[in-house]
Amino acid sequence: MLARQLTVEELASEITDGSKVALPPDYAYCSLTTVREVIRQHKRGLHLVGVPSLGFQADMLIGAGCVSTVETAAVTLSEYGLAPRFTAAVKSGAITMMDATCPAIHAALQASEKGIPFIPLRGLIGSDILKNRKDWKVGNNPFASDKDDPIVFLPALKPDIALIHAPIGDKYGNVWVGVRREQMLMAHAASKTYVTVEEIVEGNIMDDLQLKAATIPGIYVNAIAEAKNGAWPIGIPGGYDPDHQHLKGYLELAQTEEGFDQYLKEHVYVTKAEAAE
Amino acid sequence: MSPVLLEEILINAIAKNLDGLGHVAVGASSPIPGAAALLARSRSNGGMRVSILGSEDNNFFSDGGKEIFDIAGQGRMDAFFLSGAQIDGKANVNLVAVGDYNQPKARFPGSFGSGYLYFVVPRVILFRLEHTPRTLVKEVDFISAPGFSDDNVYRPGGPYKLITDRCLFHVNKQKKCFELESIHPGHGVDEIFEQTGFEFLLPEDEVPETETPDEATLKVIRGEVAREISEIYPSFASRVFGVK
Numbered sequence: 108m109l110a111r112q113l114t115v116e117e118l119a120s121e122i123t124d125g126s127k128v129a130l131p132p133d134y135a136y137c138s139l140t141t142v143r144e145v146i147r148q149h150k151r152g153l154h155l156v157g158v159p160s161l162g163f164q165a166d167m168l169i170g171a172g173c174v175s176t177v178e179t180a181a182v183t184l185s186e187y188g189l190a191p192r193f194t195a196a197v198k199s200g201a202i203t204m205m206d207a208t209c210p211a212i213h214a215a216l217q218a219s220e221k222g223i224p225f226i227p228l229r230g231l232i233g234s235d236i237l238k239n240r241k242d243w244k245v246g247n248n249p250f251a252s253d254k255d256d257p258i259v260f261l262p263a264l265k266p267d268i269a270l271i272h273a274p275i276g277d278k279y280g281n282v283w284v285g286v287r288r289e290q291m292l293m294a295h296a297a298s299k300t301y302v303t304v305e306e307i308v309e310g311n312i313m314d315d316l317q318l319k320a321a322t323i324p325g326i327y328v329n330a331i332a333e334a335k336n337g338a339w340p341i342g343i344p345g346g347y348d349p350d351h352q353h354l355k356g357y358l359e360l361a362q363t364e365e366g367f368d369q370y371l372k373e374h375v376y377v378t379k380a381e382a383a384e
Numbered sequence: 385m386s387p388v389l390l391e392e393i394l395i396n397a398i399a400k401n402l403d404g405l406g407h408v409a410v411g412a413s414s415p416i417p418g419a420a421a422l423l424a425r426s427r428s429n430g431g432m433r434v435s436i437l438g439s440e441d442n443n444f445f446s447d448g449g450k451e452i453f454d455i456a457g458q459g460r461m462d463a464f465f466l467s468g469a470q471i472d473g474k475a476n477v478n479l480v481a482v483g484d485y486n487q488p489k490a491r492f493p494g495s496f497g498s499g500y501l502y503f504v505v506p507r508v509i510l511f512r513l514e515h516t517p518r519t520l521v522k523e524v525d526f527i528s529a530p531g532f533s534d535d536n537v538y539r540p541g542g543p544y545k546l547i548t549d550r551c552l553f554h555v556n557k558q559k560k561c562f563e564l565e566s567i568h569p570g571h572g573v574d575e576i577f578e579q580t581g582f583e584f585l586l587p588e589d590e591v592p593e594t595e596t597p598d599e600a601t602l603k604v605i606r607g608e609v610a611r612e613i614s615e616i617y618p619s620f621a622s623r624v625f626g627v628k
Contacts, residue, residue: 132449134438159449160496181479181494185412189493197481197491206480208499208528210453217450229457230500232537233530237499239485255536288448344440 110280111330118301118332119144122268125152125175129216129266129297133162133185133341133349135287138272138303140337143375146171154178156266158216158289159209163341163354166190169202170367171375178205178264180212187354191361206236211243213289215264219296224263231259269297272337273323274346276304280325281312285345294327303334305346388596390549391416391624392605393568396597397552399423401509401545402432405462409452409505410436411496415620417465417511419605419613426604439616453497456504459540463507466498470524471510473561473582475531475543477502478524485526495528502529503537507544515548517581532560551576552594556585563587566594 113121119141122128131137142164145153150173155165157179165182168174170192182193196202211228218226231237232245237259248256271290276282282302284290294300300323313319340350340357360366398420402408408421418436425432435452436442445451455461468477469492477498483489502508512519533539546553546562550571553562563585567576573591597605606625614621621627 135449160494179494181496183412183493189491194491198488200487206494208495209497210450210457210500213448213450213453228500229538230503230529232503233527233533234495234499235480235485235527236495257537286446286448288446289450290448292448292450 108280108325109278110276110325110328112278112307113330113332115140115144115303115332115334115337118303118330119148119150121299121301121330122150122153122270124150125154126267127154127156127265129156129158129269129293130161130164131158131271131287131290131293132160133164133183134344135290136272136274136284136343137162137164137338137341138270138301138334139164139339139341140272140334141270141301141303141332142167145173146371146375149173151175156264157182157212158293159207159212162190163357166192166361167375169193169196170361170364171371174202176203176205178207178212180207180209184354184358187358191358192367195364206239208234208236211259211261212264213292215261216292216296218261218263219265220292225260226263227258227260229258232257264296266293266297267299269293269300271300272303272305272334272343274305274343275308275312276302276306276328276331277308277310277312279311279313280328280331282323282325282328282331283312283318283321284323285321287344288321291323294323299329300327301330301332302328303332303337305333305335305337305343307331307333385599385602388602389624390568391419392597392602393594394547394549395420395423395605395609396601397566397594398509398511398547400595401507402463403427405432405507407433407435407455407461408463409456409461410434410465412437414465414467414511415613415617416513417509418616419609422609422612423601423605426608436616441612441615453500456501459504461501461505463509463544464501464505465509465511466502466529467511468519468524468528470519470521471512471546472521472524472531473584474523475510475546475555475560475562476524476527477510477529477531478526479528480526482525498529501541502543503533503539503541505541508541509544510546512546513549515550515576516579520548520579521581550579553584559585561585564591566592568594569596
């Protein structure tokens with residue numbers, strides 16, 4: 108079956124207001140091109156899920172007012188510094204935080220992947236992460252009925268949308284993610300998966316067994332769009348490096364709301380420049 | 385040889401706590417723990433695996449972001465490093481916020497894997513290069529991961545040492561607190577008391593000075609360790625070791 112091939116604009120338009128959107132961390136494959144389009148389309152009320160943490164995508168979406176809730180183990184711009192629009196939004200109460208720990212996000216997505224209602228996880232007991240997550244419960248290990256063995260139960264986490272980028276895809280919607288297998292987990296767990304790829308290649312990726320082992324099958328992929336340099340400015344591992352100058356510039360501007368607005372004006376609200384990238 | 389740097393003393397002191405282990409994992413933004421792990425590996429006669437988050441040369445995981453946690457949950461990770469915006473006398477770690485959680489005075493990235501790894505990794509080495517009453521506090525404002533748990537809680541892991549820019553503490557598991565183990569050259573006990581916001585135990589005898597690495601160790605640190613760590617932390621390797 109052939110995949111739906113969309114433009115980035117069309118793809119972003121299917122991310123509706125209020126959606127729960129799972130995003131990978133900066134060191135995986137992030138669809139920055141779609142993030143910019145989401146900002147241009149003035150989406151509102153998004154619930155971001157970091158798998159397991161978030162970076163520039165989240166900072167930009169939060170700064171642009173697209174986000175109401177952030178569920179993640181961290182929002183980090185790594186060596187560039189604290190994520191400025193995220194920090195400001197938490198301090199002002201503009202977003203609701205659902206702090207987690209990395210394996211809790213992975214495990215809850217795995218529950219969704221398996222179609223089961225919850226999954227247990229060790230750790231967390233006695234932390235303020237747990238205290239602030241009213242949706243998580245502590246129960247007793249049902250297989251240790253003769254002894255007291257408290258364990259945390261996490262409800263399955265089913266994002267409405269997984270939004271990822273990848274080096275290559277094909278016309279059947281198969282998407283090669285290589286070693287970034289959390290993107291496979293995201294696709295398995297989410298209701299819908301939208302993918303941008305550097306290149307839509309000829310033929311069927313699944314015909315090459317070495318590639319197949321690291322490929323999201325088209326059955327999970329709702330639409331695919333070709334977007335050369337779609338991860339700019341954060342780069343993709345094994346592809347192109349982060350644009351350090353640009354990212355440093357972002358960090359400086361995004362310290363204030365005015366500076367961030369200037370960044371949007373110069374780098375996001377410029378549809379034609381984006382197309383020419 | 386040029387004078388020994390604080391970084392080299394820390395790398396040496398941490399490595400001594402890793403010798404003999406099978407798998408040491410290092411998280412993000414941790415050049416000194418990373419270098420310490422590489423030093424311990426270099427003298428392990430091939431007995432130690434090191435995985436460094438963010439590294440391509442030293443990262444053997446192939447099953448996505450979850451694998452490092454699954455491996456730890458199974459007991460296949462012997463040591464890990466955690467830091468904190470705040471660390472308190474009960475070894476609680478705060479990576480989230482200062483002040484009220486819902487209206488924080490300061491907000492940090494978040495807990496990452498701490499809320500899990502602190503429970504399951506046998507030797508968690510706490511690492512904080514700013515040893516002041518602001519960072520080593522009486523009580524953290526947010527517990528990303530608790531230092532100790534009630535007896536009924538599954539807890540094969542937990543805090544092992546706390547190393548700062550002034551001294552090294554070890555964890556007294558019976559009394560659930562820190563005990564001063566050694567003081568880095570150039571620092572003193574009075575200063576440690578002044579700069580630490582929590583109470584800690586002193587050893588019965590005089591507090592020893594943290595060992596300075598011997599010449600053979602320094603050579604390894606400044607040679608192969610410096611070269612390897614520059615793959616992930618080029619600016620650290622260039623500043624400390626002059627690796628270009």
